[in-house]
Amino acid sequence: MFGEVPNIWKEVLVTAIPKKDCNTQLANYRPISISPVPSKILEKIIRDELLEWFLKQHVIPREQHGFLPEASTTTLLADSIYDWISSLSNDESVDVVFFDLSKAFDKVNHSKLLSKLEHYGVRGQILAWLKAFLSERCMTVRVNNNYSNRYACSSGVPQGAVISPLLFLAYTFDLPNFLKTSPLIKVQMYADDIKIYSCYNERNRQEALLALSGSIEKMLAWSQAWDLPVNLSKSVIMHIGNGSSPDFRFNDVQLREVRSVRDLGVMVDCSLKFHEHLDQVVSKALTILFTIFRNVHTKDPNTLIRLYKTYVLPRLEYCSVAWSPYLKKHIRKIEKVQKIFTRILFRRAFPDPNYPETLPSYEQRLEKLKLRSLLYRRVVNDLVFCFRILRNETRLQASKYWTMRPTFGRSGTLVLHYDKMRKHQFNICYNSLFSRTARWFRLLPDDVVSSCDSKKFRKRLNRLNVLDILKISDV
Incomplete structure (x- = not known):
């Protein structure tokens, strides 16, 4: 390897993938680069070498949970919620600020990224290859069978590339320590999803809020210095505990206070009871379940079970360690989804003229289908x-x-x-x-x-x- 990348590897086809249910707005699409297979193979080799080097040098902050071994959205949410619940137990309050970075992966400055990599000890042929990989890239956007003109990519790491997540993490390695203006400030990150929070009581409330304000200002300064702008109009603050959070205003924009926020796919509310999340999970799971039964007409129970495990169970169990209900009524509510599934499956796969009198109990249905209860x-x-x-x-x-x-x-x-x-x-x-x-x-x-x-x-x-x-x- 001589630090060169074939030009054909730099010419990528971009497909727009909708991020949210509403796909009528251009901002709700994520550009995914479709790279040549040989490029992906080499990217994986270099990514693994880079990751091993970063781990050896201990430069990856513990606050970062994104795209790393032994870390996930579950580890981040479990750790954050533990901090917040511990504060409630101690009769403390928590103010959590959720930052919104606008198109963060697309705005990474190449020269600044390379300087950071060199600072972390990445040199020689690998650094030269990364420089060649990032420079002189171009893309063509495909929508259905329509293709755009070719455009040059002067910034950003290509979304969909194997090495891009690690490059973005390296761009933000310094951020957690930069934001910790006080021992009262805690930082949690999953790639470009960043939140900071402060736990305090009546005695140190003023100190904590000043520290939080200082951390927000430092976040804005860092984002400006490294070309990853914070969208203050979409950034929010949530207060957990008694009272309410004070007004935070920066650049003539006041941070909007919310009572609930979607954090890495989980609706977290200020009471930490997750009622709203539970309702959404059950509603979405039932929608998917009925869609399956409406459109898949097979009577084969194994096929239906595979579809259920593929499309419905992940909805019911995503990050469940963080929000698992403990009240009987909520446990029954989420279990109802699987009860409905087994009931409809039995009616279709094992028809009986005496249905529903002959329908086995829920426990018997689970045993026959070799399923476990959601609880x-x-x-x-x-x-x-x-x-x-x-x-x-x-x-x-x-x-x-x-x-x-x-x-x-x-x-x-x-x-x-x-x-x-x-x-x-x-x-x-x-x-x-x-x-x-x-x-x-x-x-x-x-x-x-x-x-x-x-x-x-x-x-x-x-x-x-x-x-x-x-x-x-x-x-």
Whole structure:
């Protein structure tokens, strides 16, 4: 490799993919570059080398969860919500600012990106190849069978390219530390989704709000310096706890306060009860479910189950560790989706003239179809996620959420202790992810808890009647 890229690899075909349900506005489309296969293969090789170098040099901030091994939207949301619930437990308030970066991937300055890569120790042929890869690129947009003229790409990392996510992360490695104007400020990032928040009580409220204001100003300064403009009109602030957030005004634009916000696909509300998210999840899942039954006329149960697992289950379980309901009425509400699915499937695949009198119970339907209840699946997902944290299989650190000590008594192999919950917001705190799993781990058999990795842990869990062991009533 001599730091050169064939010109044909730089000529990409761009397809517009809608980002939201409303596809009548041009801004709701994401440009995805379709690159040649040889280019993707070489990109993957270089990306892996770059990632290994960044990890070795410890330049990737712990606050970044995007496009990295052992990190995901789930790790980010679980960590953020833990901070917010802990503040509620301590009778504190939280102000969270969600920044909107306009077309961030498309506006990365090539020369500034290369200078940052060189600063992080990327030199020689790889740096030369990256410079050649980014320069003199051109694109043609395809819509249906119509093609645009060819346009030069003077900035941005091509969306859809294998190496682009890591290049964008490298462009923002310095941002978390830059925004931490005070120990009261916390930063969370998933690629270009950035939020900062401050937890405070009455004693340090003024200090926290000043620090938050300073961090917002630094975010605006950083975005201007590195050509990634913040759209203040779309950036919002959400107040969690008593009272309300103060007015923040920058560049003659006041940050809009909201009571709920979509954070990485999850509707987070200021009460942290996730009622709105649950309603949306159930509604969307039912819409997809009925669409499947309307348009797919097969009577084969295996085909219908595959479609259900592909299109409906992911909607019901995305990031469920962060928002899993604990009230019976909400548990039943989400379980209703799978009950409807099994009922319609039985009516179609196993017709009976005496239906519905002969319809088996929900438990019998699950057993025949070899499915588990949604409650069971969420409990297992909770346990596996937290086990991965305990086994250092994620970027999250177990010591933040639990105090651990081994035991040789009846409590089991490992006892996890969590902060005592105060009366304020007790139900939310008591039933939060790290509190409920700490109680559950004490009830699991020793041979399950002592599994060497999360795959074996899940396999051993699935051999058990987990809900009975944890004394959880199934729906």
